[in-house]
Amino acid sequence: MNFRFLSAGESHGPQLTAVVDGLPAGIPLTVDDVDPWLEKRQGGYGRGRRMAIERDRVRFLSGVRAGRTTGAPLTLVIENRDWKNWQEIMDPAPGSEPRKRALTAPRPGHADLSGGIKYGHKDLRDVLERASARETAMRVAVGAVAHKLLAELGVESAGYVPALGGVVSHVPFTWELRERIEASPVRMTDPEAEVEAIRRIDAAKAAGDTLGGILEARFRGLVPGLGSHVQYDRKLDGRIAQMVMSIPAVKGVEIGEAFAAAARPGSEVHDAIYRSEERGWYRATNRAGGLEGGMTNGEELVVRAALKPIATLMQPLPTVDVVTHEPADAARERSDVTAVPAASVILQALVAIVLADAYLEKFGGDTLEELKERVARYQERALEY
Numbered sequence: 156m157n158f159r160f161l162s163a164g165e166s167h168g169p170q171l172t173a174v175v176d177g178l179p180a181g182i183p184l185t186v187d188d189v190d191p192w193l194e195k196r197q198g199g200y201g202r203g204r205r206m207a208i209e210r211d212r213v214r215f216l217s218g219v220r221a222g223r224t225t226g227a228p229l230t231l232v233i234e235n236r237d238w239k240n241w242q243e244i245m246d247p248a249p250g251s252e253p254r255k256r257a258l259t260a261p262r263p264g265h266a267d268l269s270g271g272i273k274y275g276h277k278d279l280r281d282v283l284e285r286a287s288a289r290e291t292a293m294r295v296a297v298g299a300v301a302h303k304l305l306a307e308l309g310v311e312s313a314g315y316v317p318a319l320g321g322v323v324s325h326v327p328f329t330w331e332l333r334e335r336i337e338a339s340p341v342r343m344t345d346p347e348a349e350v351e352a353i354r355r356i357d358a359a360k361a362a363g364d365t366l367g368g369i370l371e372a373r374f375r376g377l378v379p380g381l382g383s384h385v386q387y388d389r390k391l392d393g394r395i396a397q398m399v400m401s402i403p404a405v406k407g408v409e410i411g412e413a414f415a416a417a418a419r420p421g422s423e424v425h426d427a428i429y430r431s432e433e434r435g436w437y438r439a440t441n442r443a444g445g446l447e448g449g450m451t452n453g454e455e456l457v458v459r460a461a462l463k464p465i466a467t468l469m470q471p472l473p474t475v476d477v478v479t480h481e482p483a484d485a486a487r488e489r490s491d492v493t494a495v496p497a498a499s500v501i502l503q504a505l506v507a508i509v510l511a512d513a514y515l516e517k518f519g520g521d522t523l524e525e526l527k528e529r530v531a532r533y534q535e536r537a538l539e540y
């Protein structure tokens with residue numbers, strides 16, 4: 156790992172924190188590079204009341220001075236505004252039993268039951284506070300920093316929603332549609348699908364139900380040869396899949412047309428190779444989604460993920476209370492109806508972390524200038540190859 160980070164913080168604790176290690180010195184970086192990402196993650200039609208309370212803003216506590224990274228570990232902090240309502244409940248000092256807002260009815264589809272058994276908690280809040288997707292706010296902030304590095308290397312990205320609650324977008328993604336995606340409350344390319352998706356979210360909310368969907372992220376401008384074929388843990392597709400599967404509620408991941416391609420013959424799946432003086436090596440199709448042999452091939456990277464519906468239902472499923480062992484209705488912690496639009500932002504941000512790591516692994520460099528020179532030299536060589 157060259158771009159390393161750890162995050163900490165509970166959903167209703169005072170703050171989320173991350174320390175990022177391995178950033179070259181000299182990357183231009185201000186809070187304005189990060190805060191718009193946090194805003195996008197908070198948005199999307201179908202979010203719960205929590206997101207109306209939070210107004211996520213990042214603070215840098217180390218590793219950046221006068222708007223540039225110094226090469227030292229970067230510490231990021233996001234305060235939880237909601238904490239002021241939870242100070243007593245989240246107080247680290249010894250407190251009274253039974254605890255306030257204790258949660259004993261594990262939600263099917265959430266971390267509550269397995270986490271309770273594993274860590275020996277009978278107040279399942281001790282599980283859900285960290286299992287909550289609130290932690291992704293910090294990972295998106297780290298992804299924003301990764302994006303800043305990638306932008307310096309000529310890489311750009313997009314994140315959007317091809318399907319939500321069974322409503323499929325029929326307008327294929329183009330880079331020109333990015334503004335429409337950013338303006339769409341469900342981050343869809345297709346205005347008709349958007350209207351229907353919103354209708355379904357409203358209906359699910361009225362029924363106390365929740366919705367899942369498909370997320371997609373794209374990256375263009377990547378050099379060929381990030382990752383490697385030589386060892387299992389260096390394969391970039393495997394590294395991307397790990398990161399994507401770590402997004403709460405993601406249950407499937409595909410690169411390019413993976414699942415559809417599985418039904419077609421090879422002649423209709425693989426992307427024929429071409430070369431020209433001005434473009435170098437290229438493909439006319441990109442069904443592989445920019446990855447072959449665990450390495451980028453210079454085409455657009457296309458990563459898709461399936462997000463299951465939110466586990467917390469306002470019309471709860473049956474469960475069993477972990478204290479009384481009596482049948483119960485699953486807990487109804489304040490919750491979203493759907494997190495699909497937000498998750499597409501998370502996908503985009505987190506894949507960027509894997510790519511930034513792959514760039515630093517291949518090219519190294521203690522300063523941005525050094526890194527850029529190495530990438531530029533390699534790009535020339537790749538064109539001539």
Ligand SMILES: Cc1cc2nc3c(=O)[nH]c(=O)nc-3n(C[C@H](O)[C@H](O)[C@H](O)COP(=O)(O)O)c2cc1C
Pocket residue numbers: 203264265266286287288291402403404405463465466467489490491494497498501
């Ligand atoms: C942006 C986002 C917001 C989420 N919000 C909620 C929520 O409000 N309520 C809930 O039960 N699950 C929510 N989830 C999903 C849970 O965090 C997740 O299902 C749970 O941690 C169990 O993990 P698993 O689904 O990966 O197995 C959200 C997920 C994402 C990506």
